[in-house]
Amino acid sequence: MTQRSKRTALARAAAILSALVVTALAGCSSREFPQTIFEPHSDYARWIQSLNVQLIFWVTVIFVLVQGTLIVAAVRFRARPGQPDPKPVHGNTVLEIAWTLAPAVILALVAVPTIQTIFRTQAVMPKGALKIEVTGHQWWWEFKYPDLGVVTASEMHVPVNKPVVLELQSADVIHSFWFPAVGGKRDVVPGHPNRIFFTADTTGTFPGQCAEFCGMSHANMRMKLMIDTPEAFAAWVAHQKTAAIEPDSTSAAGKGKAIFAGAACIACHTVDGVSAGIIGPNLTHVASRTSIAGSMYPNDAEHLAKWIGDAPGRKPGSLMPAMSGLGITADQIPMIVAYLQSLK
Ligand code: CUA
Numbered sequence: 001m002t003q004r005s006k007r008t009a010l011a012r013a014a015a016i017l018s019a020l021v022v023t024a025l026a027g028c029s030s031r032e033f034p035q036t037i038f039e040p041h042s043d044y045a046r047w048i049q050s051l052n053v054q055l056i057f058w059v060t061v062i063f064v065l066v067q068g069t070l071i072v073a074a075v076r077f078r079a080r081p082g083q084p085d086p087k088p089v090h091g092n093t094v095l096e097i098a099w100t101l102a103p104a105v106i107l108a109l110v111a112v113p114t115i116q117t118i119f120r121t122q123a124v125m126p127k128g129a130l131k132i133e134v135t136g137h138q139w140w141w142e143f144k145y146p147d148l149g150v151v152t153a154s155e156m157h158v159p160v161n162k163p164v165v166l167e168l169q170s171a172d173v174i175h176s177f178w179f180p181a182v183g184g185k186r187d188v189v190p191g192h193p194n195r196i197f198f199t200a201d202t203t204g205t206f207p208g209q210c211a212e213f214c215g216m217s218h219a220n221m222r223m224k225l226m227i228d229t230p231e232a233f234a235a236w237v238a239h240q241k242t243a244a245i246e247p248d249s250t251s252a253a254g255k256g257k258a259i260f261a262g263a264a265c266i267a268c269h270t271v272d273g274v275s276a277g278i279i280g281p282n283l284t285h286v287a288s289r290t291s292i293a294g295s296m297y298p299n300d301a302e303h304l305a306k307w308i309g310d311a312p313g314r315k316p317g318s319l320m321p322a323m324s325g326l327g328i329t330a331d332q333i334p335m336i337v338a339y340l341q342s343l344k
Contacts (some may be wrong), residue, residue, distance in 0.1 A: 034207050037180045041206065041227065044121060044183030044198035051117045058106055121183075125197050129163035132156065136168070136175030136188040138214060138319060139221035140281060140294035150240040151270075153281030154295040155224045159233035160203050168194040176212035179225045185211045200227040207295075216317030222295035244272045244284045247342045256332075256339025264326045265336075271343065280320060287344040293318075304337045 040049045077086070133144040134156075143156045158164045168177050170190040177196065178185035181204075186196045210221035228236060247253035257274070260266070266275030270282045286292070289299055293315055297303040308328070311320035324330065 035180045035209070039181065040183070041202040041204070042182035042198040042200045044196070045181060047117050047120055048183050051113055054113050055110060058110055062106065121196075125165045125195065126163040126199075129165040129197060130158065132158070132164060132166050134166045134168045134177060134188070135171050136177065136210065136214070136221075137171045138173065138317070139210070139217040139315070141177075141210075141221070141223045142171075142281065145237070148237050148241070150237055151282045152240060152285070152289070154222070154291055154293075155226060155289050157226045157228055157233060157236050158200055159230045160200050160227050162230070163197060163199045165195060165197045168196065173214050174212050175210045175214045175221065177208075178211040179206060179208035179223070181206035181208075181225065182227075184208075187212060200225075203227050203229055203232075217294070217315050220294055220296045220315050222291075224291065224295055239288065240285055242285075244274065245342050245344060247339060252335050252338035253342040254339075256335035256337065256342075259328070259332050260336055260339055263323070263328055264321075265323075268320070283340065283343060285343055287341050301334075301337050301341065304340055305333050308333050308336055 037045070037049065037052065040046045131145070131147055133146060135142040135144070140154055141156070142151070142153050144151045166177070166186075168186055168188045170188045172190065174190065175188040176185045177188050182198045182200055184196065186194050188194065204227055206225045206227070208223045208225055210218055212218075214221065226236075247257055249255075249258070260271070261274055266277055268277040268280035270276050270278065270284065272284045287299070291297060292299045292303060293307055293311070296315060297307065307314055307320075308323050309330070310322040310324060311318040312322060323333070328336070
């Protein structure tokens with residue numbers, strides 16, 4: 001191979017490699033991978049994204065240099081028939097200084113933006129931010145808005161373009177709060193409150209989940225982020241603050257309420273005006289949510305009934321027991337479902 005054709009081959013290989021990398025990254029779109037980190041929707045997520053891109057750049061440079069040198073050395077200096085053994089070489093001061101200095105310089109170039117990002121994300125929280133107390137439970141997320149008087153679960157609503165501060169705490173073991181669209185992750189440690197702040201810049205619904213192994217149903221500890229317009233957020237808050245709906249006592253929902261109020265349900269769940277349990281999610285407006293069971297199932301009659309009948313069978317390790325074993329009969333379940341569906 002002539003020198004020129006070698007160079008052409010090398011250029012072609014580099015072009016193919018770049019095309020592959022770009023295609024692979026473009027493939028990480030939110031359509032196929034809703035939990036992608038490559039489509040940031042908040043200031044925090046953009047800082048992380050920028051850091052990520054810089055790191056990918058440097059590791060790509062290192063990869064190409066190291067692998068390129070390796071391939072050139074392997075091809076050019078390979079053993080050929082009839083050739084004598086090569087002479088052993090000992091030490092090369094220039095080379096040794098170079099391969100000590102080069103990684104040090106690259107590490108420094110990586111350290112500067114990394115430390116800058118750490119300080120940025122740990123800065124004093126912005127004034128006037130909306131405070132949300134996030135509690136990780138095995139295996140669902142609770143969201144309290146102390147200044148708005150709202151408590152909900154599994155689905156967190158935030159207004160677009162407004163700073164939000166999340167105060168993270170755990171009710172039991174270590175969890176990790178992670179909504180890839182707005183940044184993270186941040187560990188949720190018992191007895192050690194953490195916080196994270198961001199300003200979301202796009203409306204939409206984005207998935208998130210616990211990112212720290214926390215027991216049997218860790219993978220089922222999911223959540224949804226609803227980034228609303230200011231008007232939609234205000235409407236959501238106003239609705240969540242309304243009293244629980246009182247069903248007609250002769251309807252299925254009314255009968256369901258009586259069963260709910262007389263059963264073990266009230267030991268764990270709050271429905272304003274009916275019960276005050278704090279172990280499970282607050283159900284005052286459960287029907288206004290799109291999912292149940294730590295955002296694992298859609299919030300519809302079929303899944304509610306299956307969940308009430310046998311929660312541990314639907315979610316391994318669930319702290320909610322099978323209500324069928326606690327005196328709730330199969331014909332009572334549809335009435336409880338009707339009641340829960342009335343809690344809009
Ligand atoms: Cu909570 Cu994993």
